[in-house]
Structures are given as C-alpha cells and as structure tokens.
Amino acid sequence: xxxxxxxxxxxxxxxxxxxxxxxxxxxxxxxxxxxxxxxxxxxxxxxxxxxxxxxxxxxxxxxxxxxxxxxxxxxxxxxxxxxxxxxxxxxxxxxxxxxxxxxxxxxxxxxxxxx
Numbered sequence: 361x362x363x364x365x366x367x368x369x370x371x372x373x374x375x376x377x378x379x380x381x382x383x384x385x386x387x388x389x390x391x392x393x394x395x396x397x398x399x400x401x402x403x404x405x406x407x408x409x410x411x412x413x414x415x416x417x418x419x420x421x422x423x424x425x426x427x428x429x430x431x432x433x434x435x436x437x438x439x440x441x442x443x444x445x446x447x448x449x450x451x452x453x454x455x456x457x458x459x460x461x462x463x464x465x466x467x468x469x470x471x472x473x474x475x
Contacts, residue, residue, distance in 0.1 A: 402430075413435075417454065418445065
C-alpha cells in the first residue's frame with residue numbers, strides 16, 4: 361500500500377468486523393499482529409478459540425487482546441476442558457461459551473480467517 365493511502369484503503373473506507381477462528385496453538389504472534397493492526401485501523405475483531413486453539417488461553421499476551429477496545433474474545437468450554445486448559449484466571453473479558461458462539465461470530469463478521 362502506498363505511504364499516503366488511507367489506513368483503511370483496502371476496504372474502500374468501510375470499517376469491517378473481522379472474525380478470527382483460532383483452532384491451533386501455533387500462531388499466537390500472527391493473531392496478535394492481525395488483531396492489533398485491524399483495531400488500529402478502526403475495525404472490530406471477534407476471536408473465537410476452539411480445539412487446540414484453547415491452549416492459547418494460557419498465554420497472557422494473547423489474552424491481553426480481550427482488553428483492547430473493539431476486540432471480543434471467547435472460547436469453547438468443552439474444547440478447553442478436552443485440551444486440559446485451566447480456565448481459572450482467564451480475564452473476565454474472555455467469554456466462556458460453545459460452538460454456538462462460533463456460529464454467532466460467523467454470522468456477525470464481515471470476513472473470517474482461520475489460524
């Protein structure tokens with residue numbers, strides 16, 4: 361993108377709601393970078409953790425995203441339990457839920473990426 365282009369040039373000046381489905385624990389730095397870049401450009405971000413992605417709830421830097429304005433974060437309670445994730449101590453901003461929350465994210469988001 362050209363240096364003088366508006367920050368939201370890629371989307372024609374429209375703010376978007378970006379959904380990030382996290383089903384692996386391999387890319388925390390990428391998720392943090394994508395979410396930070398999106399909210400810095402005025403977009404909203406919904407992050408839903410499932411399967412092995414619930415293991416990232418042990419990462420304080422990853423969970424800190426839930427405190428950013430414009431970011432919603434949740435996880436599948438069943439998947440966290442199956443992965444042995446200790447959910448005590450997870451920030452209150454991270455919503456405990458189910459695959460229903462994943463369906464809501466898919467409905468509400470303008471774009472979805474899966475990592």
